[in-house]
Amino acid sequence: MKSYPGIIDRILEAVRASKTFCVVGHVRPDGDCVGSQLGLALALQNEGKRVFCWNEDSVPQKYKFLNDKALFQKPKRGLKFDCVIATDCASFERLGTAGQCVLRRKILINIDHHESNTRYGDLNWVSAREASCGELIFRLLKVARWPITRPIADCLFTAVSTDTGSFQYATTRPGTLHVGAELVTRGANLARICDEVYQSYPLSRARLLKHIYSRFRLTHNNRIAWFWLKKIDFTRTGAESDDTEGLIDHIREIEPVVVACVFEEIEPELTRISLRSKSDRINVSDIAEQFGGGGHPAAAGARIPGKPLSVQRQVIAAVKRALNSAK
Numbered sequence: 001m002k003s004y005p006g007i008i009d010r011i012l013e014a015v016r017a018s019k020t021f022c023v024v025g026h027v028r029p030d031g032d033c034v035g036s037q038l039g040l041a042l043a044l045q046n047e048g049k050r051v052f053c054w055n056e057d058s059v060p061q062k063y064k065f066l067n068d069k070a071l072f073q074k075p076k077r078g079l080k081f082d083c084v085i086a087t088d089c090a091s092f093e094r095l096g097t098a099g100q101c102v103l104r105r106k107i108l109i110n111i112d113h114h115e116s117n118t119r120y121g122d123l124n125w126v127s128a129r130e131a132s133c134g135e136l137i138f139r140l141l142k143v144a145r146w147p148i149t150r151p152i153a154d155c156l157f158t159a160v161s162t163d164t165g166s167f168q169y170a171t172t173r174p175g176t177l178h179v180g181a182e183l184v185t186r187g188a189n190l191a192r193i194c195d196e197v198y199q200s201y202p203l204s205r206a207r208l209l210k211h212i213y214s215r216f217r218l219t220h221n222n223r224i225a226w227f228w229l230k231k232i233d234f235t236r237t238g239a240e241s242d243d244t245e246g247l248i249d250h251i252r253e254i255e256p257v258v259v260a261c262v263f264e265e266i267e268p269e270l271t272r273i274s275l276r277s278k279s280d281r282i283n284v285s286d287i288a289e290q291f292g293g294g295g296h297p298a299a300a301g302a303r304i305p306g307k308p309l310s311v312q313r314q315v316i317a318a319v320k321r322a323l324n325s326a327k
């Protein structure tokens, strides 16, 4: 709590002076995004604030249990907020259409843990040391002395757990585990969270996984693994685009693999890439930045225009260069 007293105090001052809020997150929200948004929104509601949450894309099925108070509601056109808070979102563009929904506001606060954050808020609290944005929200609540109720603990635990691969990634620090422990003390329902988030995948996702296992490719002495997700793969398996979260881990976890990459067809000439690194000498955020994206050293992504095969060649070549220069 010592490192950022100034910015937390300034955020709390702005929050205390505001009545109406919208808490927004990035396109294709993940567990850290939704958990941070809802944990913060519930705390604000408990303080008597009027709060909405909104994202361009809907809450993935596996996180819907966190939204039992239906806090996600599309703001009506022209609605004005005293305060908009963006969580887990590295740039204003990453808000997608949610950014347009909340243009009318007095103040924009940006709370995030991405190194590549562009500081697009009026107040910016960016701390890349934390493994998840959920830990920043936890700290905000502690400094504010707002109660961490059971529903809030569920949201924040989901945030921390999903962004750390269940406390496995190298970003997990002692503080991350302390936050997890305190959230469990405050009543986070581990059995329910693990069942909803990790043990309830739709059958369509299993079909997609079968496809991936039969199609993934290895190169560079098995140190690079990748697969493609084409639109037709979704149609064939009945999977939705939110079923793809975490699929990359299935190739990342293969022993010789150092860098895993997923290419997803968004449009015939627009590809979304996701990158994961298992080595602290390979920073995939640097690779993603070469293609206009960003993220964390071990997990990053980008959207790249161009012919799919050419995108694939360029990205694999950039990964090979990174591996060769890390030798």
Ligand SMILES: [Mn+2]
Binding pocket: 032, 033, 088, 113, 131, 132, 133, 163
């Ligand atoms: Mn995150």
